[in-house]
Amino acid sequence: MKKRFNFGRLGALALALTLITTCLTGGTLAKYTSSTVGTGTATVAKWAVVLKANGTNQTSETFTFDLTDTGINKSNVVDKKIAPGSTGSIPIEIDAAGSEVAATLSYTIDKSAIGTVPIKFYTDENLTTEVNWVENKLSESKEMTKEATGDATKLTKTIYWKWVTENDNQDTAKGSTEPADKGTITITLKAEQKIESPSTP
Structure with missing residues (x-):
């Protein structure tokens, strides 16, 4: 006598295997996880420097001026010229406030x-103390910290000048020279950020 195949039992067994497989598969995908996303901001530090020579802000890499523009006694001499008795001053300033x-x-x-x-x-x-020139130059520097305020952010200097000869004959000889004597002075103003060298571990 042939036994009848029980399709109902086969279906139940297949369903049970499917449920077991699903549970096992779901278990292998579960895990702990933590995450975060950060945004870094870079803000540029301010660089605010004013360079002044003879009371005028200098904004170009080079500038020129006439010594007579700094004169004190110049009312009896034509513009842009000096003569016996001429005197003057040259104020300079570097201001890094801000x-x-x-x-x-x-x-x-x-x-x-x-x-x-x-x-x-x-x-x-x-006009009693002459400038102490070193190889025809007068230089000075000043260190400014990032927290500096007030006068600590400035470097200033004023030098004074005067026509000086030994006697009237020398003055007259200078005034009679053709072409007229002409000379220049050069002023260099500089502000430079301090950058620390990378430290060696």
Whole structure:
């Protein structure tokens, strides 16, 4: 006698196997996870420097001026010329107020091209102390921290000048020279950010 195949039992067995497989598969996909996304902001530190020579802001890489523009006694001499009795002053200033970085402020005054023009330079308005030139140059620098405020952000200097000769004959000889004597001085103003060298581990 042949046994009848029980399709009902086969279906139940297949369903049970499917449920077991689903549970096992679902178990292998479950895991712990943590994540985050960050955004970094870079804000540029402020660099605010004003360079002044003879009371005028200098915004270009080079500038020129006439020594007579700095004159004090010049009412009896034509414009752009000096003569016996001429005196004057040259104020310079480097102002880094508002900057948010450490910097080195410096100036150099170079008189090597003044030639034979008979003027002397002084550190005081009474014209008693001559400038101590080193190879025809006067230089000074100042370190400024990033937290500096007030006068700590400035480097200033004023030098004074005067026509100086030994006697009237020398004055007259200078005024009679053709072409007229002409000389120049050069002023360099500089503000430079300080950058630390990378430290070695």
